[in-house]
Structure formats: C-alpha cells, structure tokens
Amino acid sequence: MKRLTPYLLILPGGMWLLIFLVVPMVFMASVSTQEGDIVNGFVQTFNVSVYGEALAQYRTQFLRSVGYGLVATVVSVAMAYPMAYWIAFRGGARKSTYLLLVLLPFFVSFVLRTISWKFLLADDGLLLSPLKSTGLLPDDFHILQTTTAVIGGLVYNYLPFMILPIYVALERVDPRVIEAAQDLYASKREAFAKIVLPLSLPGVFAGVLMTFVPMTADYVNAGILGGPANTMIGNIIQIEYLTNQDYPVASALSFTLMAAMLIGIFAYARALGTENVLEAAAR
Amino acid sequence: MTEIQAGTEGAAGAAATAPAPDSPPVPAIELAGVVKEYLAHGEVVQAVKGITMTISEGEFFSLLGPSGCGKTTTMRMIAGFEDPSRGTVRLHGQDVTDVPPNKRDVNMVFQSYALFPHMNVWENVAFGLRRKKVAAAEIKRRVGEMLEIVDLTGREKRRPREMSGGQQQRVALARALVNNPRALLLDEPLGALDLKLRQAMQIELKRIQREVGITFVYVTHDQSEALTMSDRIAVMNDGLVEQLAAPREIYERPATAFVAGFIGTSNLLGGTVDRVASGCAVLRAGDEGRILVAGDAHRAGDDVTVTVRPEKITISAEEPGGEVSAVRGTVSEVVYLGLYNSYAVRLADGAEITVFQQNALDSTSTAERGEAVWLSWQPRHSYAIGS
Ligand SMILES: Nc1ncnc2c1ncn2[C@@H]1O[C@H](COP(=O)(O)OP(=O)(O)OP(=O)(O)O)[C@@H](O)[C@H]1O
Ligand SMILES: [Mg+2]
Numbered sequence: 161m162k163r164l165t166p167y168l169l170i171l172p173g174g175m176w177l178l179i180f181l182v183v184p185m186v187f188m189a190s191v192s193t194q195e196g197d198i199v200n201g202f203v204q205t206f207n208v209s210v211y212g213e214a215l216a217q218y219r220t221q222f223l224r225s226v227g228y229g230l231v232a233t234v235v236s237v238a239m240a241y242p243m244a245y246w247i248a249f250r251g252g253a254r255k256s257t258y259l260l261l262v263l264l265p266f267f268v269s270f271v272l273r274t275i276s277w278k279f280l281l282a283d284d285g286l287l288l289s290p291l292k293s294t295g296l297l298p299d300d301f302h303i304l305q306t307t308t309a310v311i312g313g314l315v316y317n318y319l320p321f322m323i324l325p326i327y328v329a330l331e332r333v334d335p336r337v338i339e340a341a342q343d344l345y346a347s348k349r350e351a352f353a354k355i356v357l358p359l360s361l362p363g364v365f366a367g368v369l370m371t372f373v374p375m376t377a378d379y380v381n382a383g384i385l386g387g388p389a390n391t392m393i394g395n396i397i398q399i400e401y402l403t404n405q406d407y408p409v410a411s412a413l414s415f416t417l418m419a420a421m422l423i424g425i426f427a428y429a430r431a432l433g434t435e436n437v438l439e440a441a442a443r
Numbered sequence: 444m445t446e447i448q449a450g451t452e453g454a455a456g457a458a459a460t461a462p463a464p465d466s467p468p469v470p471a472i473e474l475a476g477v478v479k480e481y482l483a484h485g486e487v488v489q490a491v492k493g494i495t496m497t498i499s500e501g502e503f504f505s506l507l508g509p510s511g512c513g514k515t516t517t518m519r520m521i522a523g524f525e526d527p528s529r530g531t532v533r534l535h536g537q538d539v540t541d542v543p544p545n546k547r548d549v550n551m552v553f554q555s556y557a558l559f560p561h562m563n564v565w566e567n568v569a570f571g572l573r574r575k576k577v578a579a580a581e582i583k584r585r586v587g588e589m590l591e592i593v594d595l596t597g598r599e600k601r602r603p604r605e606m607s608g609g610q611q612q613r614v615a616l617a618r619a620l621v622n623n624p625r626a627l628l629l630d631e632p633l634g635a636l637d638l639k640l641r642q643a644m645q646i647e648l649k650r651i652q653r654e655v656g657i658t659f660v661y662v663t664h665d666q667s668e669a670l671t672m673s674d675r676i677a678v679m680n681d682g683l684v685e686q687l688a689a690p691r692e693i694y695e696r697p698a699t700a701f702v703a704g705f706i707g708t709s710n711l712l713g714g715t716v717d718r719v720a721s722g723c724a725v726l727r728a729g730d731e732g733r734i735l736v737a738g739d740a741h742r743a744g745d746d747v748t749v750t751v752r753p754e755k756i757t758i759s760a761e762e763p764g765g766e767v768s769a770v771r772g773t774v775s776e777v778v779y780l781g782l783y784n785s786y787a788v789r790l791a792d793g794a795e796i797t798v799f800q801q802n803a804l805d806s807t808s809t810a811e812r813g814e815a816v817w818l819s820w821q822p823r824h825s826y827a828i829g830s
Pocket of ligand 1: 512514
C-alpha cells in the first residue's frame with residue numbers, strides 16, 4: 161500500500177491529462193496527415209507536405225504572433241514587477257486585499273472584458289470622443305484595429321499571471337538578507353540589483369512562461385480589438401477549423417505552433433535557466 | 444586553524460588613529476539618551492526607553508537580558524537599521540544618527556545569519572569587499588585568509604543551504620570580519636547551535652576578537668556566555684540598562700534585584716538597620732538572626748535589601764561567632780551536584796536560601812534534610828541593592 165501511494169496521488173490528475181490532452185493530440189496528429197474534405201470525408205494518407213504548405217501560407221501571421229507575444233511579455237514584466245514589488249514590500253497588512261484586486265478581473269469573463277475594451281476604445285467611444293470633440297486628437301484618430309490595441313488587450317488580460325508568480329518570489333525574500341547587503345556597504349540600488357532582483361528571477365521566469373505561451377496563441381484579442389492587419393495564428397487556426405473546415409491544415413498549424421513554443425521555451429530555459437541567472441547575479 | 448593575518452590590519456589601523464596618550468581615547472560606540480518607539484496597532488510601544496552608554500575601542504561588550512528587553516533594537520540602532528526616536532548614536536566620535544547602514548563602519552552578524560542564498564560561501568564573504576571596490580587580487584587574498592581563520596577552506600563553492608548551522612554561522616562571521624570593520628555587532632550568533640558547538644564557538648570568537656583586536660558588541664540572553672566572554676556587560680531589562688559593569692562586578696555586586704535574580708543564583712534577604720558599628724551596618728533578621736553589611740552607607744532604621752551568592756554561605760549546626768552574618772533555618776532540600784552540594788534552607792519568615800557547599804573530604808558542614816542549621820557569611824559578601 162505504501163509503495164502505491166505516490167501513484168494513487170497522481171492518478172486523478174494523470175487520468176485527466178491523458179483523456180483530455182494526450183488522446184486529442186494523438187487524434188489531431190493523425191488528422192493532420194489526412195487528405196480530403198468535409199463533404200467526402202478525410203482519408204489517412206500520411207501526407208506531411210501539408211505542414212510545409214500551411215507554414216509557407218501563414219508565415220506572416222506566425223511571425224506576427226510571436227512578435228506580439230514577445231512585446232506583450234516585455235510590457236507585462238515592466239508593468240507587473242513594480243506592482244508585485246510594491247505589494248510584497250509596501251503592502252503591509254493589506255497585502256491580501258491588493259492581491260484580490262489584482263485577481264478581480266478574473267471574476268468577469270475573458271471575452272466580456274475584451275468586448276468592454278472595444279466599447280471604451282471605439283472611435284466614438286468613452287475615451288476618444290471627448291478628446292476628439294475638444295480638438296485634442298484629430299477626427300480620424302483611432303485605437304481599435306491597431307497593433308497597439310491588440311497588444312494592450314493581451315497585456316491587460318494576462319497581467320495577473322505575471323504579477324502573481326513575481327509576487328510569490330518577492331514575498332519569499334527575507335528582509336534580513338536585504339539588510340545584510342546594506343550592512344555590507346551596498347546602497348539601496350545595489351541591494352536591489354544584487355539581492356532582490358536575482359532572488360525574484362525565478363518568479364519572473366515562471367511569469368514569462370505563464371503569459372508568453374497563451375498570449376502568442378491567443379485569438380480573442382486580435383479578433384475583437386484588432387483589424388485584418390492584426391490577424392494572429394490563433395485566428396487562422398480558428399478560421400481553418402470552424403469556417404473552412406480544413407481539419408488537416410488546422411491540425412498541422414496547431415502542431416507547428418506547439419512545437420515552436422516548446423522549442424522556444426526549452427531554449428529560453430537553457431539560456432536563462434534560473435541557476436545560470438543566479439550565478440551571473442552573484443558576481 | 445591558522446594564525447590570523449587579515450585582521451591585523453584592522454588592529455593596526457585602529458592603533459594608527461588612536462589619540463595621543465594624554466587625551467582620553469575616543470570611544471568606539473556612544474549612545475546618548477537613545478529611545479526607540481514603535482507604533483503597533485495604534486499603540487506606542489517603547490522597545491528602548493532611554494539608554495546612555497559608552498563602549499570602548501577593542502572591548503568585548505555584551506548586551507545581556509531576557510527575551511524582548513530591547514537588545515536587538517539597540518543593536519539595530521547602532522548598525523543603522525532603525526532610527527532612534529530620540530537621542531544620538533556616535534561611532535568613533537562621529538554622530539551617525541542619520542547615516543545609513545551602508546555608510547557605517549560597523550558590520551553585523553544577524554540572529555538568523557541572513558546569508559545570501561543565491562551565492563556560494565566565497566561570494567558571500569567577498570560581498571562587502573566587492574561593494575567597496577577592493578581590487579580583485581586583494582579580495583581573493585583576504586577572502587582566502589578569512590575562510591582559513593573560520594576553518595572553511597575547501598568549502599568555497601557550497602551554497603548556504605548545503606551547510607550545517609555551525610558552518611553557516613562561521614560564514615556569517617567571516618562575511619562581516621573580512622571587511623575589517625571598526626566594530627562588529629553580533630546578535631545572538633550562537634543561539635541556533637547545540638551546547639557543544641556553542642562552547643567551541645565561544646572560545647573561537649573570543650580568540651578571533653583578541654587577535655583582530657576590534658570592538659565586539661555581543662547580544663545574548665545566556666548569562667554564562669556573557670560572563671565568560673565579556674570585558675563588560677550591560678544587563679538590560681524592559682528597555683533600560685539595569686547595570687553596566689565587568690562580569691565579576693555584576694556577579695558579585697548586582698546593582699538591582701533584577702540583576703541579582705538574572706545573573707546566576709542569588710539570595711535576597713531584607714532587614715532593618717539596628718546599629719552601625721566598626722564599618723558595618725547590622726541588620727536584624729528574624730528573632731535571632733543578624734545580617735552584617737560592610738560599608739557606611741546605611742543609617743539606623745533604614746530598610747535594606749541585600750543579596751548573597753550561594754557559594755559565599757557556610758552551613759553549620761552551631762551558632763557561629765565573630766563578626767559574621769548569621770541566620771537560622773531548616774534544610775528543606777539537598778541536591779548532590781558532583782563538585783558541590785546545593786542546599787535549600789527555609790528561614791523562619793518563609794524565604795528560601797540557596798547554599799552551595801563544596802564537597803571537601805573533611806567536610807564538616809554537611810547537613811541532612813529537616814535539620815535545623817545556621818547560615819553565615821562575611822560582611823563583605825552582603826551586597827545592599829537599590830530597590
Ligand atoms: N518592528 C516592531 N514593531 C513593534 N514592536 C517591536 C518591533 N520590533 C521590536 N518590537 C518590540 O520591542 C521589544 C524589544 O524587542 P527586541 O527585538 O529588541 O528584543 P530582544 O531583546 O532582542 O529579544 P530576543 O532575545 O527575544 O531577541 C519587544 O517587546 C518587541 O515586541
Ligand atoms: Mg533579539
């Protein structure tokens with residue numbers, strides 16, 4: 161019984177992942193190498209050329225998605241770090257209240273929040289119309305259907321996933337260790353650079369993982385806030401599945417995206433593995 | 444362990460700046476009317492209620508007192524982590540009350556060590572020198588020598604979490620000492636160690652302090668530790684210094700009832716001065732007893748409390764003669780403690796007196812439980828204490 165315990169503990173989660181992740185993936189992999197159409201049905205031909213063709217056709221959207229994901233991640237880190245820092249070190253007795261406020265948007269559905277942004281940012285919406293009528297902005301100025309709108313939406317929707325892990329890492333930094341650094345002649349700035357920042361990097365690392373991947377694969381923000389020039393790979397996959405019903409192309413694109421993400425993440429983890437970062441910071 | 448090399452520089456530096464013999468030496472640390480108040484849940488808490496004291500250059504100075512008496516707070520004000528609510532802190536004659544910790548030439552060994560968890564032993568020890576922009580070759584030499592002093596050579600690459608408590612403690616010590624600070628502040632540095640290691644480290648600390656010759660301010664709530672290691676001790680209670688003196692003085696002549704009770708075992712007796720004769724005040728104690736107090740500080744009719752150390756008292760069956768204190772009681776307990784016996788003797792007024800008697804071969808002063816006995820001691824061993 162004792163020896164079985166660890167296996168029993170992972171059983172529910174393991175089964176869940178097996179049924180809802182591994183099985184559909186195997187299924188999708190098989191679909192991606194089939195040929196045919198929705199009317200006459202798909203036949204397994206182990207045709208892999210669809211990968212190269214789909215990638216060539218949607219190269220722009222692929223690169224755009226990765227670009228949006230990168231920019232949105234950098235903006236998120238820049239916004240989340242000071243906020244997490246403030247809550248962890250200056251939050252005092254109200255820390256949990258502030259954390260709740262950070263999580264508050266989660267109580268409203270993701271799509272609804274994005275649509276409300278659309279109302280706010282519309283050409284004659286709450287934000288722009290007063291600015292335009294007072295002449296502060298030209299009449300043809302618009303935010304919606306721009307790159308800024310899509311990246312803004314991505315950052316807004318995923319920011320809590322960046323704040324939380326950074327907060328947790330900062331919260332674990334012992335204030336005495338910071339004092340020890342100051343005692344050993346480090347200025348406030350040096351104490352931050354040499355002690356606080358390196359010790360919080362694992363949190364930044366986790367935050368980047370938790371936001372970059374879903375932001376790159378996101379289609380809601382581009383769909384609602386962006387225009388034709390902002391289409392991301394997620395939108396293409398959605399169109400191929402639901403509109404064109406070209407399952408092999410949609411599956412191939414999904415797999416390519418997943419593979420690209422995994423390779424990217426492993427490269428990132430290797431290059432910036434927390435150990436390496438910490439070693440660099442110790443100097 | 445090797446002879447110290449790195450630290451001698453600090454001693455030499457101190458000697459070079461020492462004032463001419465005719466002017467009084469500048470004290471290492473001076474606190475003048477220092478008060479620290481915290482605001483906790485809307486209430487003002489006085490952690491330190493007004494401390495004035497002077498710590499000399501090269502001294503091993505201890506802050507001793509029960510938990511919560513303000514030792515750490517006092518230390519943190521010297522290091523610069525807390526601003527005093529009132530009063531001034533001077534280091535080597537300079538007012539540093541508003542100087543941040545990184546600009547003060549003192550280093551601290553924290554109660555919890557506070558090692559940098561993401562750095563190895565070598566990097567931890569080199570941290571201060573690197574911040575001071577010391578040349579790389581010199582950092583290498585000094586860190587190497589310091590690690591040798593604390594016996595950690597060969598463990599340079601270890602992370603703090605991969606080390607035992609005693610080793611971490613030595614890293615913390617090396618990390619502070621390598622900078623040759625003019626004073627080292629140690630906040631219960633041995634608190635987390637087991638008894639054996641603690642005793643070894645006590646000897647080690649004392650040796651290092653002698654060799655580097657810098658001022659040590661040592662916080663502890665362990666009285667035997669303070670007594671064996673210190674040149675002088677400040678006994679603190681409830682935010683105030685009750686007595687500041689050399690260990691022997693504190694032990695033999697406690698200034699207050701608190702100090703007497705906190706340091707070692709000590710007996711408190713009281714009485715009214717009956718007469719003053721031949722340099723002695725004679726107190727009446729009970730119906731037949733008398734307590735002699737050396738000195739002429741008391742007048743007839745004064746109520747006086749005295750302390751007597753247990754080892755100064757002699758037990759006898761007969762009433763002792765001569766110019767000694769003598770009180771009567773009944774032995775209520777005898778505990779054999781190897782080198783000596785510990786007796787508890789109950790007096791007629793209910794007070795219990797502890798007596799240590801050495802186990803000499805020809806010991807005449809042995810008593811059984813329930814036996815009626817006389818306790819006696821020399822007038823110079825009665826110490827009148829302030830109320
Ligand atoms: N930041 C703070 N806010 C409020 N009260 C505090 C604060 N720091 C210390 N105190 C209070 O001040 C008093 C002295 O604390 P301090 O830490 O100096 O004690 P200590 O003598 O070092 O005790 P110990 O031996 O347990 O370490 C305590 O009553 C403590 O509760
Ligand atoms: Mg303390």
